[in-house]
Amino acid sequence: MAFAHQETGSITGIVSGLKHPVSGMDHVLAMISVGLWGAQLGAPAVWMLPVAFPMVMAFGGMLGLMGIALPGIEIGIAVSALVLGAMILTESRPPLWFAAALVGFFAIFHGHAHGTELPVGSSGLLYSIGFVAATGTLHGLGIALGLVHRFRGGRLAVRAAGGVVSAAGVFFLVRIFA
């Protein structure tokens, strides 16, 4: 098969996009926590969050790409892990609108951070495809892990995971200010 045109950077674009959400533990923990908390909250949150989150995060990414500055990005990302972990640890069940708003608020920070880091020579569209796919997969992983909360031991495990995420959020904050 001969490729009449081959855009260099296409492969690097999608691979960069796939790798970026998993490049930092702060991102990974927050994304998985969204799925965990959704599973803990149950329907309709368990599906509403994964439906809404990618779009809100992409909106944050769009702001970053447009050069619209958002203050305290790294602090917001660290706080997202702290707060979402705490929500899971304490089995908080706020109204759905509040949970969605909270997750959406943090999604903008994560999206903004991701949206400005395309390596030179990569394809923007392919990067976006890889990035969204990887983020969605992390959510799915969180939901799958969170399904164990239906069992008694699983409930404790999920809450413990929330505690770990929250502690990690504290660690990230300390690292920022240290």
Place this chain on the structure above:
Amino acid sequence: MALCLAPKEAHAHLVQTGFGTFYDGVVHLLITPPDLLVAIGLGLLAGLCGASASRGVVFALPAAWLAGEMAGSFFPVTLALPWLTTVSFGAVGVLVAMNANLPRALLVALACGAGLLHGFVNGATMVAAGSDRLGMIGASVSVFLVLTLTAALVVSLRAHWARIAVRVAGSWIAAIGLLMLGWLMRGQG
């Protein structure tokens, strides 16, 4: 309005499969992300709207696509319309995420609009890259296949969680569109 119509140089990926231009056209859809995303997105949307709506779309989109290609072939250029194609698949993604239950006529109209747009860009760029009308027919056939298989799969889904997964897929398509708009604005700036 001017921004939406702002053309950009297109990097036409014209794969030479070695089987002939018809098959080159078939493969062309699969390696052109905006076209593939709109075809999959409309398949998801049509499936969510039900079998009756899907029957209209599976013929309307490829037909409009072919008509757009034929029109575009009279304007062979190496320019794409990334703003419009991005908005088209992004909007379809939003509709899927929202589980929009569109009337059949509106869904068919949406498919026709998307087909004419993407087809026009296809026709213009494929001809400029050396393809012929047989290749364009191949691309339309590919659209038909992707659309029909996707819509049929979604129509067959009964479990609530499966339909949620379809909506999640739509949100992914919408998210890709939003990010792409950011890239385009960055490039324009």
